[in-house]
Amino acid sequence: MRVLLVEDEERLSATLSKGLKAEGFVVVSVGTGIEGLHEATENDFDVVVLDIMLPGHSGYEVLRRMRAQRVWTPVLMLTAKDGEYDEIDAFDLGADDYLTKPFSFRVLVARLRALVRRGAPERPVVLTVGSLSLDPTRHTVERDSTPIALTPREYGLLEFLMRNQDAVVTKTEILRNVWDAHYEGPDNVVEVYVGYLRRKIDVPFGTNTIETIRGVGYRLFC
Known part of the structure; x- marks a missing residue:
């Protein structure tokens, strides 16, 4: 089993390399994000152990570029950072597991x-509705091959609507799934963000993708 170890702490890298080799892994070890990205995209590995705080490119950037280049090798992130948002960032970018030092x-x-047994995941399905596409892995949106820049909330709203294509979803369902299950603010925030979304995915292209169902909610259709 081939492991790519991307870790800039020399002592830790040497210790992990020695231990993994003793466990039967074939280890390729590099100390910068630039080297790690090159190895991960140019050579075949069964799994990548990737530190977050790296010189050159951060582990986040290495992972983002790997997935953008359609490299689906399982990745376990290593970091000294401790917090749920760091884990969320890692998983959102396509990490498969996460360990905090020590x-x-x-x-x-x-x-x-476990990751090697599981194998490389298949590429996540790109969501499409007519000429509109949303790539969950690359976190990108396009219409007619034209990139569309969305805020995180706009992106979340669009993804929810696309995953429920042709179904009418209520404001309550949108708030629960895109905002928070315990959101207590005004529900007209949904109307506001639907308006933002229309101005980005429809108006510039002369399309009308989001239908308002009065008294009920919204429906996204082709």
Whole structure:
């Protein structure tokens, strides 16, 4: 089993390399994000162990570029950072697992073996409605091959509508799935963001993708 280890702490890198080799892994070790990206995209590995705080490119950037280049090798992120938003960022970019330093070497090995058994995931399905497309992995939106820049909330709203194509969704459902299950603010915020979305995905292209169902909610259709 081939492992790419991207870690700039020399002592930790050497210790992990030695331990992983003793466990039967073939280890390629590099110390910068630039080297890690090159190895990950140019060579075949069964799994990548990727530190977040790296010189050159951060681990986040390496992961983002890997997925953008359609490299689906399982990635386990290593970091000294501790917080749920760091984990969310990693998983949103396409990480498969996450360990915070310090960690148990035995746990690392067990998780790597689990990832190898699972294998590389298939490329996530790109959502399409007519000429509109949303790529969940690259976090991009296009219409007629023209990129559309959306805020995180606009993106979340569009993704929810596209996953429920042709179905009428209520404001309550949108608030629960795009905002928060315990959101207590005014529900007209949905109307506001639907307006924002229309101005970006419809108006410039002369289309009308989001239908308002009066007294009920919204429907996205082709």
